[in-house]
Amino acid sequence: MLKFLQRSLRRGFDLAERGLDRVFGPALNPLAQLGAMGFFLFWIVAVSGVYLFAVFDTGVERAYASVEWYSTSGHRWHAGVMRSFHRYASDLMIVVMALHMLREFSLDRYRGARFFSWITGIPVIWFLYISGITGYWLVWDQLAQYVATTSTELLDWLPIFGEPIARNFLAPSSLSSRFFTLLVFLHIAVPLVLLFVLWIHIQRITRPKVNPPRLLAGMTLLALFVVSLMKPALSQGPANLAKVPSPVGLDWFFLPLYPLADAAPGALWGLLAAATVMLAAMPWLPPLRRMQPATVFLDHCNGCGRCVEDCPYEALQLVPRSDDLPYALEVAVNTSKCVSCGICTGSCPSSTPFRTTDALHTGIDLPDLSFAEMRERVHAIAATLTQTPRVLIIGCWHGAASGQQEGVLQLPCIAAAPPSLIDYALSRGLADGVAIAGCSESACYNRLGLEWTRQRIAGERDPYLRARVPRERLATIWASPLEQARFNDELASFKARLAALPRTAPPAARRHLRVIEETTP
Amino acid sequence: MKLPASPLKLLGQFAVLAALAAFAAAFSNAPAYRQVPDDVGVIKLSFSHQADRSQECRRRTPEELAKLPPNMRRPMDCPRARRGLFAELTIDGEVVFSEDLPPSGLAKDGPSQVYRRFVVPAGRHAIVARLRDTPRTTGFDHERVETVTVAPGQSLALDFRPEHGGFVWR
Numbered sequence: 001m002l003k004f005l006q007r008s009l010r011r012g013f014d015l016a017e018r019g020l021d022r023v024f025g026p027a028l029n030p031l032a033q034l035g036a037m038g039f040f041l042f043w044i045v046a047v048s049g050v051y052l053f054a055v056f057d058t059g060v061e062r063a064y065a066s067v068e069w070y071s072t073s074g075h076r077w078h079a080g081v082m083r084s085f086h087r088y089a090s091d092l093m094i095v096v097m098a099l100h101m102l103r104e105f106s107l108d109r110y111r112g113a114r115f116f117s118w119i120t121g122i123p124v125i126w127f128l129y130i131s132g133i134t135g136y137w138l139v140w141d142q143l144a145q146y147v148a149t150t151s152t153e154l155l156d157w158l159p160i161f162g163e164p165i166a167r168n169f170l171a172p173s174s175l176s177s178r179f180f181t182l183l184v185f186l187h188i189a190v191p192l193v194l195l196f197v198l199w200i201h202i203q204r205i206t207r208p209k210v211n212p213p214r215l216l217a218g219m220t221l222l223a224l225f226v227v228s229l230m231k232p233a234l235s236q237g238p239a240n241l242a243k244v245p246s247p248v249g250l251d252w253f254f255l256p257l258y259p260l261a262d263a264a265p266g267a268l269w270g271l272l273a274a275a276t277v278m279l280a281a282m283p284w285l286p287p288l289r290r291m292q293p294a295t296v297f298l299d300h301c302n303g304c305g306r307c308v309e310d311c312p313y314e315a316l317q318l319v320p321r322s323d324d325l326p327y328a329l330e331v332a333v334n335t336s337k338c339v340s341c342g343i344c345t346g347s348c349p350s351s352t353p354f355r356t357t358d359a360l361h362t363g364i365d366l367p368d369l370s371f372a373e374m375r376e377r378v379h380a381i382a383a384t385l386t387q388t389p390r391v392l393i394i395g396c397w398h399g400a401a402s403g404q405q406e407g408v409l410q411l412p413c414i415a416a417a418p419p420s421l422i423d424y425a426l427s428r429g430l431a432d433g434v435a436i437a438g439c440s441e442s443a444c445y446n447r448l449g450l451e452w453t454r455q456r457i458a459g460e461r462d463p464y465l466r467a468r469v470p471r472e473r474l475a476t477i478w479a480s481p482l483e484q485a486r487f488n489d490e491l492a493s494f495k496a497r498l499a500a501l502p503r504t505a506p507p508a509a510r511r512h513l514r515v516i517e518e519t520t521p
Numbered sequence: 522m523k524l525p526a527s528p529l530k531l532l533g534q535f536a537v538l539a540a541l542a543a544f545a546a547a548f549s550n551a552p553a554y555r556q557v558p559d560d561v562g563v564i565k566l567s568f569s570h571q572a573d574r575s576q577e578c579r580r581r582t583p584e585e586l587a588k589l590p591p592n593m594r595r596p597m598d599c600p601r602a603r604r605g606l607f608a609e610l611t612i613d614g615e616v617v618f619s620e621d622l623p624p625s626g627l628a629k630d631g632p633s634q635v636y637r638r639f640v641v642p643a644g645r646h647a648i649v650a651r652l653r654d655t656p657r658t659t660g661f662d663h664e665r666v667e668t669v670t671v672a673p674g675q676s677l678a679l680d681f682r683p684e685h686g687g688f689v690w691r
Contacts, residue, residue: 020537088549241676249550
């Protein structure tokens with residue numbers, strides 16, 4: 001059931017992402033920036049909230065009037081817009097949070113070592129809702145009255161409060177300004193707690209994206225400004241506890257379950273508790289079966305720190321040397337954070353297949369898919385490439401090549417292959433061309449694998465792909481498993497380009513072949 | 522800031538984001554939700570009232586007082602626990618609420634509390650509210666019988682204030 005849901009969502013997101021890729025391009029695609037957009041919207045809400053608070057009156061008699069002041073003719077261009085920013089950015093935070101959660105679920109990025117981000121995301125949901133709901137009370141219009149009475153009736157269902165809180169909203173005479181002051185405190189304190197939990201949420205990933213690209217941020221702000229002018233957020237008439245606030249225009253992002261709270265508060269608490277427990281249990285339903293974590297081979301590690309720099313999960317750190325080798329530092333693996341993506345192997349300068357030692361070792365390696373095995377597989381695959389042009393595909397488990405059976409070196413991440421492996425395959429004449437087939441551009445399973453690979457090939461990130469590697473014999477295909485057709489098209493196109501190239505093996509391959517010919521009796 | 526090459530593309534990007542913001546704005550206060558129909562009102566029965574102690578206070582003997590620390594030698598021994606209440610609300614002859622209300626608190630020393638909401642059609646209604654807060658087992662100690670007119674959308678609260686003579690409308 002969960003798998004079916006995951007696949008269906010993945011298909012839906014894939015379609016949406018490819019569509020948005022066409023409009024925004026992968027770098028600006030909002031679906032690839034959901035976490036960063038969430039942070040950006042938080043800051044919009046925070047700044048607009050500070051602005052609004054400057055003129056907000058916490059007295060029960062004057063709260064409504066002070067909020068109305070925002071929207072009066074002379075102030076609607078600043079305070080009115082700020083109020084709309086405050087509300088619509090909050091609503092968008094809910095949208096972004098929901099999409100972010102569903103997308104991470106669809107990409108299966110919530111199990112194994114990634115459980116931490118998933119689990120810490122659950123309080124984020126709660127605190128975001130509490131922040132928004134307490135905000136609605138402060139306006140003290142009819143919606144606020146409805147939210148206040150329903151929320152307190154809901155809380156009173158729990159047998160933890162002495163006197164029913166809902167009695168505060170029994171009649172106009174029962175409401176006190178001190179209660180409003182308490183609400184203002186909550187509406188400031190809870191978002192601060194939310195920010196703190198968000199900070200914890202991103203603790204176990206390297207280079208978390210907390211700021212969207214500036215162009216995307218600027219356009220989001222402009223879009224909010226235009227919508228704020230066209231449809232400003234307004235109050236719904238002053239609250240009157242002597243009347244039932246009905247009908248009320250609900251905020252369906254923050255209050256979709258309030259009608260259920262009216263009808264069956266116990267059922268709503270049950271639903272919320274079940275949903276929370278379900279979300280918390282999901283990383284272990286079932287647990288992710290992953291390969292053994294990366295292992296450091298100190299004989300081949302000089303503590304250069306490239307792997308530490310490249311690890312997307314903060315699973316590696318440099319520590320003082322524990323052996324006699326003349327280096328200051330060595331790498332230590334935090335096995336609880338390691339997802340066995342192999343990016344560290346790809347970044348290690350010792351990961352060179354040209355080494356001629358009997359047993360090929362590198363500085364940091366995956367026990368279940370060692371670098372030596374990687375080189376052996378390249379040889380084995382090369383032996384099966386019979387049709388010309390011979391193309392070796394270095395494919396990611398999570399990309400379109402994961403569905404290919406032949407000619408593919410399957411890796412947990414495309415960046416697990418060091419650039420020297422491409423050089424090796426081409427210079428030794430093992431293939432006429434190499435196709436790097438990673439995840440789709442906006443949904444790299446291991447966060448940074450695609451970016452690191454691209455930078456290594458472009459010579460912008462160590463270890464570089466050597467300049468001698470003929471770039472016309474190298475192709476990169478970024479496609480999700482659902483983009484088989486595009487993958488096949490791009491692969492066919494690459495093969496066609498290769499076929500048009502002179503059918504001479506590269507110099508190193510010629511030397512290799514000459515050696516073989518000379519040694520063959 | 523790196524601008525995309527095509528202004529048309531930029532426009533398309535803005536259109537997508539504006540549509541998203543418009544989506545947020547559209548559902549931020551619509552469609553409207555109707556908590557109760559137009560032609561009804563609400564009567565809330567809510568009070569917080571502490572009954573007498575569940576047992577009478579008794580005077581401690583000199584021997585008992587001597588056993589206590591000096592700062593705790595109160596002559597009267599008064600158990601903390603309070604009695605529960607029994608409340609009943611009848612609307613137009615129909616008993617809509619009839620419950621024992623235990624005292625709150627872990628030591629059962631807090632007030633008994635109730636908060637209930639009843640939706641009634643707009644119009645005149647005969648209301649009878651009764652409360653028992655003494656050791657008696659039958660009958661009531663407090664009663665209010667009244668005919669009230671509930672306007673459409675009106676919210677009436679029936680509280681219990683001993684200092685105001687019992688049940689009061691708020």
